[in-house]
Amino acid sequence: MNIPSVGSHSFYFDTAYNSAKKVVLQGKLSFMDKKRITTIVKAKKFYESLYSQLTAIITHFPDVDKTSKFYQELIESALSIDEYKKSLGAINWSRSMVKKLYFSFKKKEISLQELFGRSKSVLKQVSKDLEFLKKARTHFASFPSIKNLKTALLAGFPNVGKTSILAELTDSKPEINSYPFTTKKINIGIMKMNSQKIQIIDTPGLLERPIEKMNKIEMKAIIALKHLADLILFIFDSSGMSGFETSEQKKLYESIKKLFPDKKIFTITNKCEEDKSIKTDFYVSCKTKEGISILKTGIFTHFFP
Numbered sequence: 152m153n154i155p156s157v158g159s160h161s162f163y164f165d166t167a168y169n170s171a172k173k174v175v176l177q178g179k180l181s182f183m184d185k186k187r188i189t190t191i192v193k194a195k196k197f198y199e200s201l202y203s204q205l206t207a208i209i210t211h212f213p214d215v216d217k218t219s220k221f222y223q224e225l226i227e228s229a230l231s232i233d234e235y236k237k238s239l240g241a242i243n244w245s246r247s248m249v250k251k252l253y254f255s256f257k258k259k260e261i262s263l264q265e266l267f268g269r270s271k272s273v274l275k276q277v278s279k280d281l282e283f284l285k286k287a288r289t290h291f292a293s294f295p296s297i298k299n300l301k302t303a304l305l306a307g308f309p310n311v312g313k314t315s316i317l318a319e320l321t322d323s324k325p326e327i328n329s330y331p332f333t334t335k336k337i338n339i340g341i342m343k344m345n346s347q348k349i350q351i352i353d354t355p356g357l358l359e360r361p362i363e364k365m366n367k368i369e370m371k372a373i374i375a376l377k378h379l380a381d382l383i384l385f386i387f388d389s390s391g392m393s394g395f396e397t398s399e400q401k402k403l404y405e406s407i408k409k410l411f412p413d414k415k416i417f418t419i420t421n422k423c424e425e426d427k428s429i430k431t432d433f434y435v436s437c438k439t440k441e442g443i444s445i446l447k448t449g450i451f452t453h454f455f456p
């Protein structure tokens with residue numbers, strides 16, 4: 152999600168105030184007229200600047216109720232939706248207050264100095280909301296941009312080679328390391344074959360534990376599984392290199408199957424140059440490239456039979 156940066160309350164005030172300060176009237180006017188008109192133009196500049204800055208915040212942040220279920224759950228996993236809605240509501244309130252104050256100025260109920268002063272205090276009242284939105288923006292920036300394509304999802308214990316498989320199947324160049332929990336965010340790659348495209352998503356290592364005990368990274372994987380997957384690629388590593396027993400991996404597979412009873416799951420043994428002792432639908436090795444093209448064809452045939 153592309154949201155412009157959020158400033159502090161004084162930043163917005165200063166920007167508007169400075170645009171008002173720059174106003175200089177030219178031409179042959181009496182001293183009194185010049186003073187009167189300058190004041191009017193300054194107020195207008197100040198109001199317009201502030202109003203458009205606040206509008207930019209309101210329009211660039213996503214409306215939770217209008218985003219997809221996937222993004223809604225991602226937002227929920229990162230922050231409190233109530234607080235988020237309240238903060239956006241507060242910015243909306245400040246914008247309407249600024250408008251009211253400007254109208255009061257136009258009706259000569261308040262002076263230019265009062266317009267500045269009162270707008271400043273309105274902004275101060277929403278300073279905490281601006282801070283919150285600043286943090287929310289950082290969360291949103293880390294959200295993946297999911298395309299509306301047929302989607303396969305990589306799942307399995309940490310270190311089994313999910314990200315390596317993503318790199319083999321797609322054009323993605325993800326970070327791969329020999330320790331668990333490398334994937335802290337969702338990686339996405341596009342697999343192309345016969346002019347068709349399939350989106351493949353790599354999730355953080357899924358551990359076998361109850362949903363309530365999952366941390367945020369694990370939650371993200373589950374969220375992705377629930378909303379995005381048309382096919383799950385469950386990766387086994389029976390070589391012993393991942394540090395997780397095959398029996399533990401089988402348990403995780405069973406629990407994922409139960410969690411998503413209506414999803415098709417391909418079981419895949421990775422690191423098959425080391426070991427092929429368990430029965431799975433596919434055997435691949437990212438090291439020797441064995442089985443990779445058979446897997447690619449299998450995925451394509453599933454989506455485009």
Ligand SMILES: Nc1nc2c(ncn2[C@@H]2O[C@H](COP(=O)(O)OP(=O)(O)OP(=O)(O)O)[C@@H](O)[C@H]2O)c(=O)[nH]1
Nearest residue numbers: 309310311312313314315329331332333334356437
């Ligand atoms: N021998 C061998 N090693 C492999 C193979 N595929 C991946 N690896 C290695 O296994 C380690 C883990 O690979 P990753 O792709 O990072 O595993 P991951 O499942 O994405 O791990 P997390 O992101 O932590 O969940 C890396 O050191 C890879 O180089 C393979 O086919 N054979």
Ligand SMILES: [Mg+2]
Nearest residue numbers: 313314333334
């Ligand atoms: Mg990974």
